[in-house]
Every structure is written in structure tokens, then in C-alpha cells.
Amino acid sequence: MATGVFTVTFELPRPNAEVLAALLGEDPRFDAQALDRREVDGTTDRLAIYFNREPGPDDIAGLNDLCATAGGTVTPAIERLPETDWVASSLAGLPPVRAGRFLVHGSHDRMRRRGGGEIALEIEAGQAFGTGHHGTTVGCLAAIDRILSRRSIRSAVDIGTGTGVLAIAVARLAHRPVVATDIDPVAVAVARENACLNGAGTEIRFAVAPGTHHAVFRESGPFDLVVANILAGPLAAMAHDIFRIAAPGADIVLSGLLPPQRRQVRAAYRNAGFRMSADRVVDGWLTLELTRPEARP
Numbered sequence: 001m002a003t004g005v006f007t008v009t010f011e012l013p014r015p016n017a018e019v020l021a022a023l024l025g026e027d028p029r030f031d032a033q034a035l036d037r038r039e040v041d042g043t044t045d046r047l048a049i050y051f052n053r054e055p056g057p058d059d060i061a062g063l064n065d066l067c068a069t070a071g072g073t074v075t076p077a078i079e080r081l082p083e084t085d086w087v088a089s090s091l092a093g094l095p096p097v098r099a100g101r102f103l104v105h106g107s108h109d110r111m112r113r114r115g116g117g118e119i120a121l122e123i124e125a126g127q128a129f130g131t132g133h134h135g136t137t138v139g140c141l142a143a144i145d146r147i148l149s150r151r152s153i154r155s156a157v158d159i160g161t162g163t164g165v166l167a168i169a170v171a172r173l174a175h176r177p178v179v180a181t182d183i184d185p186v187a188v189a190v191a192r193e194n195a196c197l198n199g200a201g202t203e204i205r206f207a208v209a210p211g212t213h214h215a216v217f218r219e220s221g222p223f224d225l226v227v228a229n230i231l232a233g234p235l236a237a238m239a240h241d242i243f244r245i246a247a248p249g250a251d252i253v254l255s256g257l258l259p260p261q262r263r264q265v266r267a268a269y270r271n272a273g274f275r276m277s278a279d280r281v282v283d284g285w286l287t288l289e290l291t292r293p294e295a296r297p
Helices: 014-026 057-069 135-150 165-174 185-197 215-220 232-237 239-245 259-272
Strands: 003-013 035-039 044-053 077-080 097-099 102-105 119-122 156-159 178-182 204-208 223-229 246-257 275-282 285-291
Touching: 003 014, 003 057, 014 035, 014 044, 014 057, 014 232, 014 259, 097 135, 102 135, 102 165, 119 165, 135 165, 135 223, 135 246, 135 275, 135 285, 156 165, 165 178, 165 185, 165 204, 165 223, 178 185, 178 215, 185 204, 204 215, 223 239, 232 239, 232 246, 232 259, 239 246, 239 259, 246 259, 259 275, 259 285
Parallel strands: 102 119, 156 178, 156 223, 178 204, 223 246
Antiparallel strands: 003 044, 003 077, 035 044, 097 102, 246 285, 275 285
């Protein structure tokens, strides 16, 4: 079976695409796969499921079954992405993105004039997720800005850091220690480079870690701010673990979610002891804000 990065893409009417996205997030065969949803026109969305290997017959059969359950009848398109720095090369024409006080830009916009009070974050994605141009990243940055506008923190953690943009944003705004973890060592290397590029290298401690059971969580926690921009299935499964690493009164920011997954994830965190603060949708992606009570209810 060939290696590399592959996408399996469906174009569906928006209601069917929403159902399929929710089914993918709940299915243990696919809940760890990266998923991108984009608008094609006013009534149609494109769902792309990313694989780091060539999808096999069982993968395609499973995806087709989920598509049929969602009411779709289309045949997916399978594409192997070039083994070049395809993410970084796609950034050349992307404009800066504003979220709260943050302005995320690539090196091609480094010399563009900034307004007063903006915190400019230069992010080159390379091989990791999180350029600032995705609704999940924008939603998290806006939530971080709101939270840090009303309170101070002692420490923070960014789980599934990708490019490190969220960890860097917290460090630049709060000037407090931040832990940034990712299951992918390539992402951690990219994030570390980005942190140094943005003058936050000494404030962020990086670790390659699945979940929350690495020693870095014991050594640096509990955390006043927990950010996790990953996927619905892993987020729901981690609810009790995130409660354990969160300090009493901590704020929690979760994304990587589609609106139909709201109920699943909210229920998991409510059962773990969290309280909902807000939820907002940006470009079709949901960001949840929660708090850990001072004492378990």
C-alpha cells in the first residue's frame, strides 16, 4: 500500500454533509482522521478526510456506508497529495486573519503595516495544522482573547498544538508558562520553530504526547487555561482527563467540532463536572468555552 497523504472527498448537499461529518466524528474507524469541510456553493459542502496512507478497500467501504447513512449517493474522489511542502506552498496567496487582538499571517505578509494594539503571529504551517485560516483556529483565538481580557492565568496548556499558533497566542498575550503537546513529533518540531520565530520560545514547553498522561502534565499543571483543537471523538474521550489537569476555576476552550457534534461533546464535559460558558460557530466550525467549577458539583 502506498504511503503519503491522501484525501477521500465527498461533495454533498449541506444537510447531508453535516450528518456525515457527525458520523465520522463518532465512528472509531475514522474519528482520529483529520477532516476538512468547506462550502462549494450556497447549498453544497465538500468533506475531505485525510489519511497518512493509501485508503484501503475497507476504508472506502466504511466511508461509503456512512455516506449512505447520511443520505448521500455520491462516489468519493480519492487523491494522493504531492510529497512536497504542499501546505506551506498554499499559503502564498492567503491574506492575514484577524481574531480578537491577534493577526495571523505568513512570512509573505511580514512587512505589511499593522494597526496599533495588534499581536501579530507569523505562522508557516509546513507539515502541521493551524495556519489561522481555519474556522477552528479563528474560534479558539477569539476565545483566548476574550478569556485573557477578563482574567489573569498562572499557566496554560495547548493539547494537539499543530503549528503552535494557539500556544504562542497565549504566551504572547498572558506572558505565563504554556505547555504545548501533540501526538505528531513533526508538528512539535514545527511548533517549536514557530514559537522561536514569534519570540515565545522560552515561555512554551513542548512535548510529544498522546492524551494527558505525559509527565509534563504532572510537572506543569494544574492549568488555569486548557485549549484543545482536535476532533470530537478524542475530545469527548478526554473529558475526565482534562478535568483532572484543570485547576479549580479554569477556563477550557475546545474546537475541531462541527455543530452536530455539540450535544455529544457537551454531554461528555457536563458529566465530567464542567459548566458551559459559551459556544460559537465560525465558518461552519464550533468552538466551546467551558469552566471547571471551584469545587466538583
